[in-house]
Amino acid sequence: MTLVLHDDLFDAQFVRALAYVRSGGAEVGECIGTAHRITTMDPELWYREWLATAQRAEQDAVASSLAGDRAGARGAYLRASNYYRTAGLFLMGAPVDDRFRHAAARQTDTFRSGAALFASPPEILAIPYEGTTLPGYFFRAADDGRPRPTVILTNGYDGTVEELYFANGAAALERGYHVLAFDGPGQGSVILDQGIPFRPDWENVVTPVVDLAVARPDVDPDRLVLIGWSFGGYTAPRAATVEHRLAACVADSGPYDLYDAAVSRIPGALAHQLPDGNRVALALLDRALDSTMHKPSAGWALRRNLWVHGVDDPMAFLEIAPQYTLKGREHLIRCPTFVCHTAGDDISADARAMADALTCPHEYVEFGDDDDVSGHCEMTGRAVFHEHLFRWLAGVLRETREPALARENGQ
Structure with a gap:
């Protein structure tokens, strides 16, 4: 069942843009109005209409900034970022379309303009990685300097490090977690600007990110969580098979075996x-x-x-x-792991089998009609997903933290 557009893929991507209303990345009227102007399922028309909406939001951001309205400028810049990302989506592929490159650059620039107006602006990171760097952000839940639980966010095929803020970052910050989001090989500017494709052994991507995180005095090294969504639902648990400094791992709607x-x-x-x-x-x-x-x-x-x-x-x-499989490696994951799937999502159809194969403590949740949640990555119910995830995570980290406190107290 589609919501507005009479094409499953186009409508799913419309819902994806709309889903970020709660985290500040969209406005209902802007999204629905844009979708209504897409009268044929044409990637060219999709690009033009979402680009126009993004440009209008960016113009509003500039006007609000000139008027001294920081809140208005912040909100409009963030919406523009999501709309620019959405505009370029169907242009992905080789050879790279210059319009896709332009939309990607604008989504980054407008996000950074909006994020600079946060009460606590994020740090822009260049994470050392095999002779180059991976782009990232470190968002602080508070500026008190004390070590806090921290979530590391890893993405899927067509997301960006900026989108990770809307998808999971804002929800984690609301709950007092610091957030470290990054683009890895095959993702965002790493594939677009550096030409580095995906690799199956994501542990070699995550370990440098964990190295950076645990070196920070404001990160609690005993409460470090890796959250992967979409294809990240494969790469996150794959990383956890080797990277054992993680207190928990989340596989949100990823494939058990890509083949x-x-x-x-x-x-x-x-x-x-x-x-x-x-x-x-x-x-x-x-x-x-x-x-x-x-x-x-x-x-x-x-x-x-x-x-x-x-x-x-x-x-x-x-x-x-x-090469992209967890089969035969599940027993290598030691940390508690959260696996989820939305009914009808063929990408993560084997999520239950993945969860059943785990030997570590784990939680499996299937969303569906009873939750009024549908779509890949729970796009019609991200808040419902976050409620389930962070309830589970609170219990996991409470058990992790108590032994750490005992060690600190010499018990």
Whole structure:
């Protein structure tokens, strides 16, 4: 069931933009008005209309700033950031469209302009990583300097480090957590500006981030939480198989096995020929995938996937997909882990199987009609997701903190 736009993908991305009303990234009327102007499911029209809304919000931000209205400027800049990100979304892919590059730059600039007007502006980070740096932000829940529990936010395929503030950061800050958000390989400006694609061994991405976090005097090293959403629902628990300084891990709507998730969308007769079956059948599959890739809506996810993984064609993507699996590694996760899934979300369809395979303490939650939650990553109910998550997390960190306090007191 779609809400406004008569296309599952377009409507889901509209809902995603709208979902950030509570965290300051959207206004209901602006989102619905923009969606109503998108009369055909055309990525070009989508870009133009969301860009116009973003530009109008940015102009309002400038006007409010000139009038001395910090609150108005902050809110309008943040909404503009979300709308710029939304505008460029369907232009993702290779070769990089200059309009996508422009929208990405504007979403970062407007976010930073808005965040600079927070009561406690975030620190802009350049996290050392294998001869380069990863972009990030450190948001403080308070400026009292005392060590606090801290959440590290890691993203999925098409999000940005700025969007992480709206998706999870604001909710964590409200509850007294510091927040460290970052873009890794295959994400945001790391793929766009540095050309670094995804890698399966996300522990090698998260460990430098944890190194930076635990070196800060305002971070409690015993209460460090890694939250991954969408494809981050794979990369976060994958990192936790090796990075054991985490007090807890969250897998929000990620695939248990990327290859299984990809092949589940291929007709059974052709899927059974993978990886090296009948040549004629595989050639038919190759042509079918190539045809799909050129469709504006149906092919968007595939075009995006190829770009962020640094491969040139769908069959090459299927060849590297088996590297992205938690199967056989679940027992390596030691910290308590929260796994969730929304009914009907095929990306995280095997979330229950992932949770059942864990040997660490874990919580599994399935959202659905009983919660009035739908969509990938609980997009119609992020507040409901946060209520479940942070209730669980409070108990986990309470158990973690008590032994740490005993050690500090020499008991």
